[in-house]
Amino acid sequence: MPSTLRRLDADQQVVHLQHLLSSHGYFEGKLPSHGIFEDTTHDNVVLFQLQHIDKEKRPLKPDGVVGNKTWWALNNPSGSAQKNSFLPSIPENLTAKRRQLLDLIFEEHAKPVFEVPDGSNRSVDIDEYWGDTGVIGKAWCCAFVSWSLKEIMGEYPIGDKHHLGVQAVWKIARQAGMETRTPKPGDIFIQIKSGGKGHTGFVVGISDDDKSIYTGEGNCGNRLKIGLRKKSTINHFVDCIADGQSQNFSRSRFDVESVNQHGTR
Helix, strand or coil: CCCCCCCCCCCHHHHHHHHHHHHCCCCCCCCCCCCCCCHHHHHHHHHHHHCCECCCCCECCCCCCCCHHHHHHHHCCCHHHHCCCCCCCCCCCCCHHHHHHHHHHHHHHCCCCECCCCCCCCCHHHHHCCCCCCCCCCCCHHHHHHHHHHHHHCCCCCCCCCCCCHHHHHHHHHHCCCECCCCCCCCEEEEECHHHCEEEEEEEEEECCCCEEEEEEEEECCEEEEEEEEHHHCCEEECCCCCCCCCCCCCECCCCCECCCCCCC
C-alpha cells in the first residue's frame, strides 16, 4: 500500500532566517520556498556571509551553514557591528608614490572586494582589475597588482604590460634588475609555486622585528585582504617604483590575521 504523502511542513527557524535575509535586501528576483532550506536560501546565505563579518571582526566562512556566527551577523547586519577592525596606517617617511599606492590598496580593501559568487574569481571590482586584457574569471592576484600600479604610475612599470601570471612578472622584473633584498612598503612580494603557478601582492608594512611583512593582496582566499606573512615564506621582492626609497620608514603593527596558509586558489 502506498505511503501517505504530505506537503513538507515549514521549519520555523528557516522561516525566521528567510525573513531576516529578506529584510536585509536578499532574495531579489527569486523568492524562496516558505520555510524550506533549498538552493535559493542556501545561495543567499552564502552571499550574506561573503558580505559580513562575525562578532570578532573576522569574515564569515561562506559555507551556507547558519551557525552562531552567522546568526549574530544576521541580527547585527550593519553599522558599527559590521565595521572591520582594521585601521589603515601608512608608514611615515615614504615617498609620495608609495603613499599613493598604499592609499589605493587600503581604499580597495575598505569596499570590501570579494568574489561573487564565492570561487568564481569575479565581481564588479575584480573584473575591473583585468583592464583591457579581455580576461575575466581567472586567478586575479597578479591582475590586482598590475591594475594598482597602472592607476598610480600611469603605466605598467614591469615590461610595459598588464600581466596575467606571477612567474612571468617575476621573470621580467628580474631581467630588468628590479629585485630587492630589502622590502619596503609599496614593493611587490612574489611566491613561486609548482606547475608554473604563484601568488603575489604588495608590501604595505614591515613588522617591528623585521621578520614579517604586512600585505595587501588580491585572490587571498576569495577576497582582497590585508594580512601578515613571514618573510621566510616569500621567494622574491620586487621594487618597480625605483624611487630611491630608504629603509628609514616607520615599522607597522596592524591587527590582522596571518595569511601564510592563504593565497591564489
